[in-house]
Amino acid sequence: MGARRERVLVVGAGLGGLSAAAGLAAAGFEVEVFEKNERIGGKLNLIERDGFRFDFGPSILILPHLFQRVFERAGRRLDDYVELVEIQPQWRSFFPDGAVVDLFPDLARMETELEKLGPRARGYWDFVEYSRRLYGFAGKAFFESGADTLGQVVRGHRWREIVRGAGLPFSVHEGVARRVEEPHLRSMLDFFVKYVGSSPYDAPAILNLMPYSQLRYGLWYVRGGFYRLAEAFGKLLAELGVKVHLSAQVTRILTRDRRAEGIVLADSGEERADAVVCNMEVIPAYERLLGERGAWLRGYRWRFEPAASGVVVHLGVNRRYEQLRHHNVFTSEDPRAYFDAVHRRKVLPEDPSIYLVCPTITDPSVAPEGHHIIKVLPHVPHLREPPLPRERYLEFKERLFDKLERMGLTDLRRHIVVEEVLTPHDLEQLFFSNRGAIYGVVSDRRKNLGFKARKRSSRYRGLYFVGGSVNPGGGTPMAVLGGEHVARMVAEDLGRSGRRG
Secondary structure, eight states, rough: OOBBEEEEEOOBBBBOOOOOOOHHHHOOOOEEOOOOSSSSBBTSSSETTTEEEOOOOOOOOOOOHHHHHHHHHTTOOOGTOOEEEEEESSSEEEOOOOOEEEEEHHHHHHHHHHHHHHHGGHHHHHHHHHHHHHHHHHHIIIITTOOOOOHHHHHTTTHHHHHHHHTTOOOOHHHHHHHOOOHHHHHHGGGGGGGTTTTTTTSSSGGHHHHHHHHHEEEEEEOTTTHHHHHHHHEEEEEETTTEESSSEEEEEEEEEEEEEEEETTTEEEEEEEEEEEEEEHHHHHHHTTTOOOOHHHHHHHHHOOEEEEEEEEEESSSTTTTSSOOOOOOSSSSHHHHHHHHSSSOOOOSSSEEOHHHHOOGGGGTTTTTTEEEEEEOOOOOOOOOOHHHHHHHHHHHHHEEEEOOOOOOTTEEEEEEEEEOOOHHHHHOGGGGSSSSSBBBOOTTTTTTBBBBBBSSBBBBBESSSSTTTTTSSHHHHHHHHHHHHHHHHHTTSSSOOO
């Protein structure tokens, strides 16, 4: 008889869990995934209604090489599973004064956009070089290394190199404002922290690496809708022999002597394992699955506060708005007041900046002929006690429609044929996300320097976490990269081959 393969159970089939499962299976482990919902993908999911295919969660794919690498390490090619389409312009920003600015990775086309804004926009190129430097430092010291602490990041670097490479001690906004004078351009660059559900006035300047990473690697769409990417991961896992259990809610992680030994399922008893990878957010997992209530958890709640939530509005409309591009931002009259409302005062903003996606501009196949999809997403605070009732979010939705109609989407309400609305309450219930957060843990230089919780549990051996609440952070590429890191950690802890001798 052959040696027994070591068994790893993955709790949750978000992108982080799927990435970890693929890496572990490719390394030779026996892997099973348990997902409480009816579909894999976590927040990368799908709503189908009346011929419309609405992307439930992510609508932007950046750093495509991270996704490709998961498949390559399993001996496959991502291109054989999905078709990626590059989006240009990467997004279009609409401003209350009527200005419209497009973001292009192409230097000549971007130069034309800057000329429209006048000489004060020349600082953009200085900013891009600064962003490139930050990306170069973080790529080596944080992203590829799998670092979880400041000490691990700075190891081997001189202090001057750290200060320069990480943009210390400034915030995202300060890093932008020191280089860019033109207000429209400042606002557009500040908005990149939308990717991590944080405020440019609180997030550390190292996150100014995001514009360069997007300009260098492009911004992509998955033909047929983003759920095709989740389906590609599902197909990959099936080919690797990974069992995926749907509608299988985990109610407890089994432990003994501070070691994770398996899981308890709501309907089918216990499953034993050599290691457990948890794709639930860290704080809800410790509370719900491990029964933790100690003082240390209160400190965790402060340090790893949830990132922003959102009111996600999916619209099927029977007309095209010619001014829209695939990705659009309708900017607040006062961006600082908007970010302060969401992240400091924790109230619904009076005049939010609105992220709007119109995927049918690129891919008409996701809607009936002659129709378009419009996805509207403003950030709102995560749930607090007492939580706002759902009705308040529906009232807020009407303010969003007022703003969009005022800024050029004429008679939007009259052209809606299908509408789906998701509030922070829905997000919390569907994904057990911490207080309805979309992006895991907030990036705040005072609370956590932009770090999230550790991937390897410091309280239970054999327990690992993936997803937006742990390093390297929120967003689809970081979730996939974190899954890769965790697969490597498990292999190192249990034996690289995944087999016992």
